[in-house]
Every structure is written in C-alpha cells, then in structure tokens.
Amino acid sequence: MSGISAFYGGKSILITGATGFMGKVLMEKLLRTSPDLKVIYILVRPKAGQTLQQRIFQILNSKLFEKVKEVCPNVHEKIRVIYADLSQNDLSISLEDMQELLSCTNIVFHCAATVRFDDHLRHAVQLNVIATQQLLLMANQMTKLEAFIHISTAFSNCNLNHIDEVIYPCPVEPKKIIDSMEWLDDSIIEEITPKLIGDQPNTYTYTKALAEMVVQQESGNLNMAIIRPSIVGPTWQEPFPGWIDNTNGPTGFIIAAGKGFLRFIRATPMAVADVVPVDTVINLVLAVGWYTAVHRPKSTLIYHCTSGNMNPCNWGKMDFWLNTTFEKIPFERAFRRPHVEIASNRFTIKYWNAVSHWAPAIIYDFYLRLTGRKPRMTKLMNRILRTISMLEYFLNRSWEWSTYNTEMLMFKLSPQDQKVFNFDMRQLNWIEYIENYVLGVKIYLLKEDMAGIPEARQHFKRLRNIRYLFNTALFLIVWRLLVARSQMARNVWFFIVSFCYKFLSYFRASSTLKA
Ligand SMILES: CCCCCCCCCCCCCCCCCC(=O)SCCNC(=O)CCNC(=O)[C@H](O)C(C)(C)COP(=O)(O)OP(=O)(O)OC[C@H]1O[C@@H](n2cnc3c(N)ncnc32)[C@H](O)[C@@H]1OP(=O)(O)O
Numbered sequence: 001m002s003g004i005s006a007f008y009g010g011k012s013i014l015i016t017g018a019t020g021f022m023g024k025v026l027m028e029k030l031l032r033t034s035p036d037l038k039v040i041y042i043l044v045r046p047k048a049g050q051t052l053q054q055r056i057f058q059i060l061n062s063k064l065f066e067k068v069k070e071v072c073p074n075v076h077e078k079i080r081v082i083y084a085d086l087s088q089n090d091l092s093i094s095l096e097d098m099q100e101l102l103s104c105t106n107i108v109f110h111c112a113a114t115v116r117f118d119d120h121l122r123h124a125v126q127l128n129v130i131a132t133q134q135l136l137l138m139a140n141q142m143t144k145l146e147a148f149i150h151i152s153t154a155f156s157n158c159n160l161n162h163i164d165e166v167i168y169p170c171p172v173e174p175k176k177i178i179d180s181m182e183w184l185d186d187s188i189i190e191e192i193t194p195k196l197i198g199d200q201p202n203t204y205t206y207t208k209a210l211a212e213m214v215v216q217q218e219s220g221n222l223n224m225a226i227i228r229p230s231i232v233g234p235t236w237q238e239p240f241p242g243w244i245d246n247t248n249g250p251t252g253f254i255i256a257a258g259k260g261f262l263r264f265i266r267a268t269p270m271a272v273a274d275v276v277p278v279d280t281v282i283n284l285v286l287a288v289g290w291y292t293a294v295h296r297p298k299s300t301l302i303y304h305c306t307s308g309n310m311n312p313c314n315w316g317k318m319d320f321w322l323n324t325t326f327e328k329i330p331f332e333r334a335f336r337r338p339h340v341e342i343a344s345n346r347f348t349i350k351y352w353n354a355v356s357h358w359a360p361a362i363i364y365d366f367y368l369r370l371t372g373r374k375p376r377m378t379k380l381m382n383r384i385l386r387t388i389s390m391l392e393y394f395l396n397r398s399w400e401w402s403t404y405n406t407e408m409l410m411f412k413l414s415p416q417d418q419k420v421f422n423f424d425m426r427q428l429n430w431i432e433y434i435e436n437y438v439l440g441v442k443i444y445l446l447k448e449d450m451a452g453i454p455e456a457r458q459h460f461k462r463l464r465n466i467r468y469l470f471n472t473a474l475f476l477i478v479w480r481l482l483v484a485r486s487q488m489a490r491n492v493w494f495f496i497v498s499f500c501y502k503f504l505s506y507f508r509a510s511s512t513l514k515a
C-alpha cells in the first residue's frame with residue numbers, strides 16, 4: 001500500500017475552501033486513496049439559497065465523486081460540515097464546533113481564498129490575510145495537530161522575475177495593513193490601493209504575499225509548509241481527464257475563443273504558459289502534508305508547483321494547439337468560426353479589436369434589434385475585453401521558479417507513492433492535455449453533448465459561407481463606391497478588365513492553335 005495513503009488513514013483532516021475548485025479535488029483524492037481516514041472537517045458557508053448540507057450533497061453526488069463511491073460507499077459519513085464564514089473576524093464557528101476542531105484535528109489544508117483580481121482590498125485582506133491569521137491562531141491551540149499546509153500562489157511574488165522557495169518581505173508589514181483596514185473607509189482604501197500594492201498587478205497577488213508573511217510570523221511551533229501553484233488547469237489524469245468547474249485563468253478565454261467571440265489576444269508567443277493540472281497540484285499537496293507531518297522539517301518549506309522549468313509550454317504553442325483542437329472538438333452554436341491569434345504589439349491588437357471584436361458585435365446587435373430582440377453582443381464583448389485587460393499582465397511575462405524542494409520531495413517518495421501521488425510535470429503531454437482541456441470545458445462547463453459534434457461542424461460550414469458572402473458583398477460595395485467617386489479607381493478597374501480580357505483571348509487563341 002502507498003505510504004502516503006496509509007498515513008492519512010485514521011486521521012481527522014480540516015479543509016478550508018473545500019467547495020472550491022482545488023478543494024473538491026483534494027477531498028476526492030483523499031477519500032479515494034485513504035477511505036479509512038477518520039473524518040474530513042470542512043468549513044463551509046451557505047450560498048446561493050442552499051444550506052450547507054445541500055451544497056455538500058450536490059458536490060458528493062457529482063461526477064467527480066463517482067469513483068470515490070466505489071471505494072468509500074459511506075462517503076457522506078466521512079465528511080463533517082462545519083458552518084464558518086472566513087470573512088468574519090472570529091470565522092463564525094460555533095463554540096462546540098471549535099472545541100471539536102481544536103481537540104481532534106491532525107492536519108489542516110488551508111485552500112480558501114478570494115481569487116478575484118479586482119476584489120476590494122478590504123475584502124481581499126479579510127479573506128486572504130486575516131482568515132489565515134485566525135486559522136493559525138486556531139492551529140496553535142490544536143492539541144493533535146501534525147501539519148498545517150497553506151496554499152498560496154506562484155504569483156505571490158510576480159513583481160520578481162526569478163522566484164526562490166523563500167518568503168519575500170512585503171514593503172508594509174501585514175499587521176499595519178490589517179490595522180489600517182479597521183479604521184479607513186472603503187473610498188480611501190480604494191484611493192490608496194495602487195500605492196499599497198506597488199508593483200504587484202492586483203489585490204489578489206498582493207494579499208497572497210501578505211498571507212505568506214503572516215504564516216512566517218505567526219506559525220509559532222507549527223509544522224508548516226506553503227505550496228505555490230502557478231495557473232491551475234483541469235485534471236490531467238485523475239479521477240478522469242479534463243475535469244474543470246470554473247472559468248478562472250485560461251478557461252474563460254478558451255470558452256470565448258471556442259465560441260468564436262475572441263479572435264485576438266495580446267500575448268507574447270514565447271512567454272511561458274505556466275499551467276499545472278489540478279490533480280498534479282493536489283498530489284503535491286498530499287505528499288507535502290505527509291512529509292511535513294512525518295519528517296518535520298526544521299523550517300517552513302515552500303514548494304513551487306509549476307511547469308515552466310521542467311516541461312515548458314508557451315502561449316504561442318498553446319494558441320496553435322487550441323485552434324487545432326477547436327476544429328476537432330467544436331463547441332455548439334459558435335458566433336464565428338473559432339480562430340484565435342496572438343500578437344504582442346498594442347497597435348495591432350487595437351486594430352483587430354476594432355475590426356474583429358467590436359465591428360461584428362455591433363453588426364450582430366443591430367441585427368438583433370432589427371429582429372425585435374434584445375442586443376447583448378457588445379455587452380459580452382465589453383466583459384471579455386475587460387477580463388483580458390486584467391489578465392494580460394500574465395500573458396506577456398515569463399517567470400522562473402526554483403523547484404529544489406519539490407524535486408527533493410519527489411525523491412523522498414517510495415516508487416508506489418510516486419505513482420499514486422504523481423506530481424512530475426515532465427510526463428505531461430501538452431497536446432493531449434490541451435485536447436482534454438477543451439473536451440472538459442465542453443462537457444463539464446458548457447454541458448454540451450458529444451452527439452452534437454456533427455451539427456457543430458455543419459454550423460462551422462454555414463459560418464464560413466456567411467463569411468465568404470459577407471466579404472464578397474463588402475468588397476463589391478466598397479468597390480462600387482470607389483468607382484463612382486474616384487478616377488484612379490476607374491482606371492484600375494479598366495486596367496484589370498482589359499488585362500483579364502487579353503489573357504482570356506490569348507488563352508483561347510493558343511488552345512485553338514494546339515487543336
Ligand atoms: C493564447 C491562447 C488564448 C487562450 C488562453 C489565454 C488566457 C490565459 C490567461 C491566463 C492568466 C491567468 C493568470 C492567473 C495567475 C494567477 C493564478 C492564481 O493564483 S489565482 C486563480 C486565478 N484567478 C482568476 O483567474 C480570477 C480571474 N478573474 C477575475 O478576477 C474576474 O473574473 C474578473 C475580474 C476578471 C471579471 O469579473 P466580472 O466581470 O465581475 O466577471 P465574473 O467573474 O463575475 O464572471 C461573470 C461571467 O463571466 C464569466 N467569466 C469569468 N471569467 C471569464 C473569462 N476569463 N472569460 C470569459 N468569461 C469569463 C463567468 O463565468 C461569469 O458567467 P456567468 O456566471 O455570469 O454566466
């Protein structure tokens with residue numbers, strides 16, 4: 001049996017952010033590989049009119065958990081849902097629940113965060129920094145705690161080009177930021193945010209960096225580790241390829257490109273597209289949990305979970321493979337035939353934004369209005385382009401992350417664990433992964449049926465014919481206007497017509513001679 005699976009057997013594990021993208025995959029893998037674990041405590045808040053139980057019921061009955069049920073039929077009994085709101089200073093955990101957590105928890109995986117780039121600094125500090133501080137305070141009182149694993153991001157220091165496995169100090173101490181959030185009002189915070197975040201691109205990366213400092217300062221005697229994944233994509237292998245449930249990172253763009261809305265994007269073709277599959281990240285998380293608890297390293301170790309240094313892919317290649325895959329696995333009801341191109345020049349992008357994004361959106365909305373329907377394309381385009389502008393920072397830079405700790409850990413695993421908890425990115429085949437990415441988006445996010453592929457292809461053909469027709473009509477209109485107004489255009493027209501006539505006469509004469 002795998003040593004890591006055996007380690008989690010009989011353990012009480014606390015997970016924050018279990019209802020999120022990574023949290024679900026973490027719960028699934030834990031239950032599948034260590035079905036004899038004692039309990040998983042999850043801190044959850046009610047959401048979208050659903051109670052805590054309803055939320056968890058829905059997750060455990062989803063496709064992601066199908067395999068788990070084969071090895072762990074009593075999966076519902078293994079999960080203990082605890083009401084918590086991490087945006088409250090005391091986390092809103094009841095006294096009873098708190099006592100149980102403090103006396104029983106063996107391992108903590110802290111995944112919860114706000115991952116929005118445009119979040120108000122107050123909210124981002126509350127969730128990413130203060131909640132981490134509160135959890136550390138709790139962890140310091142947990143009598144049976146063996147390890148506390150904090151999930152950060154590889155971009156917490158994205159203001160640097162080369163990032164080592166160390167915690168970099170922030171210009172302003174987290175304590176001062178936390179204090180100031182208490183007495184400054186929202187509008188003042190908004191005003192000073194650009195100054196505070198300095199050369200960080202957004203409040204998300206900034207507060208994740210602050211949280212790392214909090215971990216360094218307040219971990220006391222805890223066995224701590226920090227994991228920094230880069231851009232987390234769908235599953236590579238487990239429990240099945242291509243599973244994804246949100247539009248973060250490249251996923252929203254893949255939808256927009258596959259549906260034909262997005263045709264140009266400002267990106268540097270050679271910049272590294274540092275995507276890592278979610279199951280790889282979770283395998284590393286579990287291996288780190290085991291290593292930290294069993295080997296008790298003297299200091300907090302940081303693990304980079306990245307692909308760039310071991311098996312790099314760049315945005316140019318990703319773009320090419322995506323376009324090829326869209327032909328093979330088309331999305332239904334595309335707006336235009338999908339073909340996304342990348343360019344690094346701002347002016348080129350401005351031009352193509354006008355021609356290829358705004359013009360079709362305006363024309364389509366005009367058509368919708370004419371046919372008595374509500375226009376929606378310009379609004380959608382606005383949203384897509386706003387999102388792009390926020391993510392462009394990550395598409396035009398490359399980072400180097402050192403991965404000594406991650407590689408060290410790989411060698412510490414038994415051959416069996418290396419298989420069950422594989423986080424070796426060198427084995428990833430990008431073309432296959434991107435195909436499964438698109439397939440996963442189609443099935444799990446867009447909820448499209450594979451049986452609809454022939455119809456989607458037919459739709460592509462119709463779109464191509466519409467484009468030919470549109471281009472020909474546009475050419476004829478422009479030409480007609482030019483011929484009517486310009487002597488030079490008329491001259492060019494007569495020249496072309498006489499040239500064609502001469503060419504045809506010559507061709508006819510030479511074919512008569514041969515005969
Ligand atoms: C080269 C080939 C081209 C393809 C690939 C290129 C793209 C690569 C981009 C990679 C960059 C990623 C870098 C990430 C680095 C940090 C990673 C992490 O640590 S942290 C983890 C990473 N964290 C992140 O990635 C968070 C980044 N995202 C955000 O912060 C926010 O979404 C926002 C501020 C950008 C937009 O806010 P707002 O306008 O309020 O919009 P809402 O959010 O409220 O959603 C409204 C609707 O839009 C939908 N939708 C959402 N996203 C996209 C999309 N990209 N597009 C289209 N649609 C999108 C969404 O489903 C929803 O639909 P519905 O439910 O209404 O039907």
Ligand SMILES: NC(=O)C1=CN([C@@H]2O[C@H](COP(=O)(O)OP(=O)(O)OC[C@H]3O[C@@H](n4cnc5c(N)ncnc54)[C@H](OP(=O)(O)O)[C@@H]3O)[C@@H](O)[C@H]2O)C=CC1
Nearest residue numbers: 017018019020021022085086087111112113153229231232
């Ligand atoms: N996805 C990525 O590309 C990357 C993610 N990361 C890090 O990984 C971790 C997990 O990210 P991911 O799973 O993608 O994020 P998600 O947004 O999918 O999940 C966030 C989780 O945090 C929970 N949460 C948010 N606010 C509260 C709150 N007030 N009270 C209780 N729970 C709350 C959410 O609960 P609810 O369901 O109720 O909203 C959800 O379970 C984060 O720390 C993130 O910084 C790092 C690098 C890349």
